[in-house]
Amino acid sequence: MKALGFEAPRWLGRSFPFTVLPPLKVWADSFAAGxxxxxKGHHTGPVTFQDSCNFIRNAGFFEESRLLMRHxxxxxxxxxxxxxxxxxxxxxxxxxxxxxxxxQKLAALRAKAECIRATGAELVVVACHNCEDGITECVKTYExxxxxELFSGFLAGCIxxxxxxxxD
Amino acid sequence: xxxxxxxxxxxxxxxxxxRAAIRRVMRSKAGARLxxxxxxCSRCGQCAEGCHYYxxxxxPEHVPAFRLKPLFELYRRQGEVDRExxxxxxxxxxxxxxxxxxxxxxxxxxxxxxxxxxAARGVAVAAGMxxxxxxxxxxxxxxxxNNLGVTExxxxxxxxxxxxxxxxxxxxxxxxxxxxGAEFLLTFHPRDIKFYPQNLFNYLKLYNxxxxxxxxxxxxxxxxxxxxxxxxxxxxxxxxERVVEAAEALRVKALITAE
Amino acid sequence: xxxxxxxLFAGPLALGAFVVCLxxxxxxxxxxxxxxxxEAAAVPENVRWGWAGLSILRYLLPxxxxxxxxxxxxxxxxxxxxxxxxxxxxLSAHVVLLEQAxxxxxxxxxxxxxxxxxxxxxxxxxxxxxxxxxxxKLRGLSEPRDLWLLLLVALxxxxxxxxxxxxxxxxxxxxLHVVSADVLLAAIPFTKLSHALLFALSRGVTGSDFGKRxxxxx
Numbered sequence: 001m002k003a004l005g006f007e008a009p010r011w012l013g014r015s016f017p018f019t020v021l022p023p024l025k026v027w028a029d030s031f032a033a034g035x036x037x038x039x040k041g042h043h044t045g046p047v048t049f050q051d052s053c054n055f056i057r058n059a060g061f062f063e064e065s066r067l068l069m070r071h072x073x074x075x076x077x078x079x080x081x082x083x084x085x086x087x088x089x090x091x092x093x094x095x096x097x098x099x100x101x102x103x104q105k106l107a108a109l110r111a112k113a114e115c116i117r118a119t120g121a122e123l124v125v126v127a128c129h130n131c132e133d134g135i136t137e138c139v140k141t142y143e144x145x146x147x148x149e150l151f152s153g154f155l156a157g158c159i160x161x162x163x164x165x166x167x168d
Numbered sequence: 169x170x171x172x173x174x175x176x177x178x179x180x181x182x183x184x185x186x187r188a189a190i191r192r193v194m195r196s197k198a199g200a201r202l203x204x205x206x207x208x209c210s211r212c213g214q215c216a217e218g219c220h221y222y223x224x225x226x227x228p229e230h231v232p233a234f235r236l237k238p239l240f241e242l243y244r245r246q247g248e249v250d251r252e253x254x255x256x257x258x259x260x261x262x263x264x265x266x267x268x269x270x271x272x273x274x275x276x277x278x279x280x281x282x283x284x285x286x287a288a289r290g291v292a293v294a295a296g297m298x299x300x301x302x303x304x305x306x307x308x309x310x311x312x313x314n315n316l317g318v319t320e321x322x323x324x325x326x327x328x329x330x331x332x333x334x335x336x337x338x339x340x341x342x343x344x345x346x347x348x349g350a351e352f353l354l355t356f357h358p359r360d361i362k363f364y365p366q367n368l369f370n371y372l373k374l375y376n377x378x379x380x381x382x383x384x385x386x387x388x389x390x391x392x393x394x395x396x397x398x399x400x401x402x403x404x405x406x407x408x409e410r411v412v413e414a415a416e417a418l419r420v421k422a423l424i425t426a427e
Numbered sequence: 428x429x430x431x432x433x434x435l436f437a438g439p440l441a442l443g444a445f446v447v448c449l450x451x452x453x454x455x456x457x458x459x460x461x462x463x464x465x466e467a468a469a470v471p472e473n474v475r476w477g478w479a480g481l482s483i484l485r486y487l488l489p490x491x492x493x494x495x496x497x498x499x500x501x502x503x504x505x506x507x508x509x510x511x512x513x514x515x516x517x518l519s520a521h522v523v524l525l526e527q528a529x530x531x532x533x534x535x536x537x538x539x540x541x542x543x544x545x546x547x548x549x550x551x552x553x554x555x556x557x558x559x560x561x562x563x564k565l566r567g568l569s570e571p572r573d574l575w576l577l578l579l580v581a582l583x584x585x586x587x588x589x590x591x592x593x594x595x596x597x598x599x600x601x602x603l604h605v606v607s608a609d610v611l612l613a614a615i616p617f618t619k620l621s622h623a624l625l626f627a628l629s630r631g632v633t634g635s636d637f638g639k640r641x642x643x644x645x
Contacts, residue, residue: 092266094397200462228567278633
């Protein structure tokens with residue numbers, strides 16, 4: 001969202017004839033409109049959600065993320081702080097591509113690791129690829145017993161396929 | 169002598185710092201916000217609460233406002249800085265910030281520290297001090313249209329392959345490429361294509377399940393922008409332009425960005 | 428001699444200081460707004476005034492996230508600003524001067540408040556200075572002028588209080604009072620004290636930027 005949604009009009013010096021949306025906004029809108037069939041309570045294990053700076057803090061899609069998470073999870077556990085105030089995944093701003101600064105990056109993930117550990121969640125759902133790497137390194141470095149999964153995969157696993165089984 | 173003359177033309181100092189390039193980028197960054205923010209930072213330190221570097225390791229150099237010091241100094245000295253100064257700027261502004269903007273929530277003045285870190289990175293770019301990993305990704309993105317160097321053929325094959333897989337459980341699934349007038353243009357992180365095609369599968373499954381009218385672009389499907397991370401605005405602009413032009417050409421109503 | 432000095436610094440030079448302060452701040456505001464306008468020529472700024480106002484209000488009142496996590500700094504900063512501005516605007520001695528000079532007048536605080544406000548402002552400043560000197564994160568951040576400015580801001584209330592409480596040297600304390608007040612006023616547009624006006628612009632811009640994205644007023 002930062003690049004194409006917010007900065008690109010300034011970089012290119014013009015407005016665009018289309019809007020820019022993150023995937024989770026499209027999924028949430030489809031779901032709210034009754035078009036995306038997701039099985040309610042499909043995920044029963046303890047789950048937490050990493051609020052990415054791209055989609056939440058800088059773009060305001062907190063409610064959309066929770067609309068989907070609350071529907072498909074029976075045990076959603078919030079980190080503290082969460083939402084706009086959540087700690088960064090540690091991997092923003094290109095940190096994933098700068099091995100020369102990796103030591104500092106991992107050291108800075110301690111706070112996040114304790115947030116995740118405190119939830120007792122066994123799975124951290126991440127909506128952004130940078131978060132996926134950051135949180136994976138976070139739980140590994142600080143030995144938090146949690147898996148990491150992209151939001152897309154997490155939701156794709158809950159799709160009710162009954163409307164699609166027969167050839168249209 | 170030739171080296172000498174060249175050095176003079178580019179305003180290169182003996183330590184190889186291109187001051188003219190640095191001053192050019194300083195001028196280009198000195199917009200309304202930057203000038204305002206640099207002059208009113210009161211160094212009150214409240215932003216420390218906002219930073220996960222500080223929360224995890226509370227040392228003075230992890231206070232977000234600390235990252236503005238090199239930039240502040242650079243403008244005060246009007247670009248008259250040496251290599252050592254620039255290396256310090258690079259290590260502070262690339263090495264201790266993820267530009268997540270959390271600190272701005274804690275700044276009483278609402279200073280956008282991330283945009284200022286971005287500006288400082290731009291100075292490092294002008295000084296030829298861009299971190300190698302970012303430079304390599306950007307070179308790929310400029311050459312191939314995505315930062316992992318996936319060719320158009322590989323992309324189309326991967327889409328075809330994942331669509332076939334998807335059709336086994338969702339026979340009516342589709343993944344139209346370059347379909348004009350679709351409502352959404354779907355874009356990706358290149359690793360969804362190169363390393364984790366399962367991600368592409370999941371995306372296609374979700375949009376097909378929601379019966380969303382979408383399309384993919386064969387030439388602009390990577391919506392990541394390493395130029396943004398690097399602070400390299402000219403490159404960031406070229407990368408963004410490619411996706412914007414594809415979306416315009418396909419006359420979509422919305423672009424779905426991967427990050 | 429103190430009388431002549433006092434008259435000079437409380438008279439023509441005070442006027443000069445006010446002019447420098449107000450014109451200087453106005454220029455800074457105009458420069459910012461014209462830069463904004465130039466940038467908005469390419470991409471409309473699309474200001475969200477409501478979010479901007481909310482953001483300003485939120486950080487003028489202790490109802491924001493920073494205040495929750497840092498109560499001591501918040502209390503010190505809040506008390507200091509309120510006492511300094513309240514004292515400067517509503518002490519009878521100040522209003523009398525204005526009335527004599529330019530015929531402007533408004534309600535004043537009872538005399539007792541002069542000492543209370545000066546003491547409160549100084550107490551706030553002591554906490555802020557103490558943090559700056561003792562807290563490692565602020566020591567690493569601070570530059571010499573951060574402390575010089577704290578001293579400059581402390582001088583008017585300190586000398587005013589001293590003039591009232593210490594009978595000997597009254598005239599000299601008053602001279603120091605008006606001199607330091609003039610210097611302080613004139614320094615506002617050229618230092619980080621310019622946040623007196625620019626705070627609202629910066630907060631407003633950030634509030635608008637994040638309001639646009641539906642994140643909230645921050």
